[in-house]
Amino acid sequence: MTTATRGLDEQTRTIIKATVPVLKEHGEKITKRFYQLMFENHPELKNVFNQTNQREGKQPRALANTVYAAAAHIDNLEAILPKVVSIAHKHKSLNIKPEQYPIVGKHLLLAIKDVLGDAATEEIIQAWEKAYGVIAEVFISVEKEMYEETKNRTGGWVDFRDFKVTKKVVESDVITSFYLEPADDNPFPSYEPGQYITVKAEIEGEPYTHMRQYSLSCAPGEGYYRISVKREDATSEHPAGIVSTFLHEKVQEGSILPISAPAGEFVLDQKDTRPLVLLSGGVGLTPMMSMLESVIEEQPDRKVIYIHAANSGNVHAMKDRVKEITEAHKNVINYTIYASPQENDQYDKKGHIDAEWLSTVLPGPDAAYYFCGPKGFMRAAYLMLKDYGVAETDIHFEIFGPSEDIIN
Known part of the structure; x- marks a missing residue:
């Protein structure tokens, strides 16, 4: 990634680093405005982004933290490699495509200009445009390797694949397990303990699909994937969980769920023999x-x-x-x-x-x-x-x- 940042001239890097305090102060406001603008112009992306996390502010805060970290380490992006890899796993699970990065970049720059006003000079916007291009290439490169690795595994796939619910088991008053096997009966890859899949829920009456990530709850090699989902009931502060309610109440044995291939870096190190x-x-x-x-x-x-x-x-x-x-x-x-x-x-x-x-x-x-x-x-x-x-x-x-x- 250092090679990528060498494409940025010293003046650009200086400007980016100078904006770090401003981003720290206004980061969430900028990213909230970014999502507003992007969804207004590209409502189809609501099929990708978790709208609950949008409402609760989780996604804007996560993006603000990432942007801040990238700006602070613009001279040496290797320093944020763990964060890049973690986010890239989630992007792979959501099937984020390279062509979506320019859309994100365009609206991020619009949001910076909108929130900072005259303080966001043409010089600053141009510097951020260059920097975003470099940062995006880093993510695209890392994700490309992940997609290729996944696709080349036995039974591996990219995008979403239909799985059939072969068993539905009530585990407690609020948690139910769903056992999943490929609807096409073809092979499917194993995974590492701790990884997750993304379920694409297509719910009647909902204008957009909803995607949720669920950890796999059984050991690999069992001949199925298993997710164990907590039903998120309505509270005085939050409405009921759209996807968890759908899974608990509507999905039955024989139902079809589109899912992504397993992803995630939170995995058990089985070479470690310590307690x-x-x-x-x-x-x-x-x-x-x-x-x-x-x-x-x-x-x-x-x-x-x-x-x-x-x-x-x-x-x-x-x-x-x-x-x-x-x-x-x-x-x-x-x-x-x-x-x-x-x-x-x-x-x-x-x-x-x-x-x-x-x-x-x-x-x-x-x-x-x-x-x-x-x-x-x-x-x-x-x-x-x-x-x-x-x-x-x-x-x-x-x-x-x-x-x-x-x-x-």
């Missing part, structure tokens, strides 16, 4: 279950500690499967925390995970830690693990949104 600690909250158990089921098959002697937090037993999915695994594998230990346990619930701790309790069950800082769950849970887990002395390189997490919400 493995899995922490999940709520529906965050889905990638953890894939990792747990994988490790007992591929590394049957590896020590595993699985800690799950839920509100109570009636919303705790797959607890019987976890119990079955711990009873069959003496190297696997399971702990359950319920915030509001019900009568007859079996659990190890009431309330929430805290540092004092956690320190009594963890194997020590020198282990591999993976976690997933609601944002508050993940932020607490991250801070507790850092305080516990776990190295940054041993802390792995999945968040479908800005990682800055967790680590800052």
Whole structure:
């Protein structure tokens, strides 16, 4: 990527770096305006972008953080390679195309001009136009490699492919699993534990398709993909989840769902033989279950500690499967925390995970830690693990949104 930035003259790079403080101050306002302008001129892109994340401000904030990081490291874009790769995985899962990048660039520049007004001089706009071209080429190049790798795998595909729901299993009061197999009966690729797929929901009465990413919740090589979806019911602050409600109420065994090939970099390192600690909250158990089921098959002697937090037993999915695994594998230990346990619930701790309790069950800082769950849970887990002395390189997490919400 340094080679790409060499195409930018020194004056352009100087201007870009000078705009960093302004972007930091006005970044979200610019990106919100960007999405407004882009959807007005290209409403078909509402088929691609998650409109719920738009309303809640997650997507504008994520884009603002990416733009800010790129501007701050314009002399050395290798510094943001991890962020590029993470976003590229999501782009691949959504089947973002190279021809969509100029549309994004055009409206980003319009938004910068619109929000900053006279402060966005012609010189600044021209500098950003050049810089965006370089940054876009980086993403297009990384994504091209990913698409080719996916397509060249046995059974691999690009874009969306129809899968049939072969089984629908209610896992708890709010979580249901869907077992998916190719509708064309042709081979399909395996995946790494922790990866996700994108479901394209075509819902009657909705003007646009809705795409949602769901972690695969079983070990690879089972002969199917499995996603376990939490039904997002309406609250005083948010409407019911459009896609989760559709899946729970409308999709049945025999239904067809278009999905993308597995993607994602939040994957279990199966070369690591140190103790493995899995922490999940709520529906965050889905990638953890894939990792747990994988490790007992591929590394049957590896020590595993699985800690799950839920509100109570009636919303705790797959607890019987976890119990079955711990009873069959003496190297696997399971702990359950319920915030509001019900009568007859079996659990190890009431309330929430805290540092004092956690320190009594963890194997020590020198282990591999993976976690997933609601944002508050993940932020607490991250801070507790850092305080516990776990190295940054041993802390792995999945968040479908800005990682800055967790680590800052």
